[in-house]
Amino acid sequence: MKILKRIGIVILCLIALPFIVALFVPNQYTVSVTETIHQPRQVVYDYMRMLENQKAYSIWVMADPHLNPEITGTDGTVGATQKWNSKINDVGEGEQEITALSIDRMDVDLRFKRPFEGHSKAANIFKAVSENETMVTTEFYSDTKYPMNLPSYIFGKKMIAEAQAQNLMNIKKILEK
Numbered sequence: 001m002k003i004l005k006r007i008g009i010v011i012l013c014l015i016a017l018p019f020i021v022a023l024f025v026p027n028q029y030t031v032s033v034t035e036t037i038h039q040p041r042q043v044v045y046d047y048m049r050m051l052e053n054q055k056a057y058s059i060w061v062m063a064d065p066h067l068n069p070e071i072t073g074t075d076g077t078v079g080a081t082q083k084w085n086s087k088i089n090d091v092g093e094g095e096q097e098i099t100a101l102s103i104d105r106m107d108v109d110l111r112f113k114r115p116f117e118g119h120s121k122a123a124n125i126f127k128a129v130s131e132n133e134t135m136v137t138t139e140f141y142s143d144t145k146y147p148m149n150l151p152s153y154i155f156g157k158k159m160i161a162e163a164q165a166q167n168l169m170n171i172k173k174i175l176e177k
Helices: 002-022 041-048 051-057 149-175
Strands: 028-037 070-072 081-085 093-102 105-114 118-130 133-143
Touching (some): 002 149, 028 149, 041 118, 041 133, 041 149, 133 149
Antiparallel strands (some): 028 133, 070 081, 093 105, 105 118
16 A cells, blocks of 8 residues: 555655646747848848748748648738648647837737647848848747646747748749859
């Protein structure tokens, strides 16, 4: 009987541990990735603000060959919204809306419906390094509630950084042809 009690206590501790750790993990974090593209800022900006172009560089859009995102509003302007609904869980269902545009920044709201409901923000920041070079920084701002902040921080942060880096490399290849 003593062994069963000890096993029960160990199991309860193992179950409780992630919830305790999540209390000390931040709910908010930013993922930031930067790449220099050998094109003028205006060329890079004009390409990236068009949601339609994500079909050529976004690993999330390209993950589902049958995905046909729908864009409402005028693409590349504030209020333009891209909606997607994939049968592939890694792609899921959601939408992104351009919320602000200036010559050096594009802000986007991301609303996820599936596989997890959530709301995040992202930005693309464009800085002219020279006449024919642009430093692009993509930022993703996460705000995840307890207790999901733990897996989001541990796994999501790394996944998003890798995806952003690959997306920027794809854009670089396309624009530097």
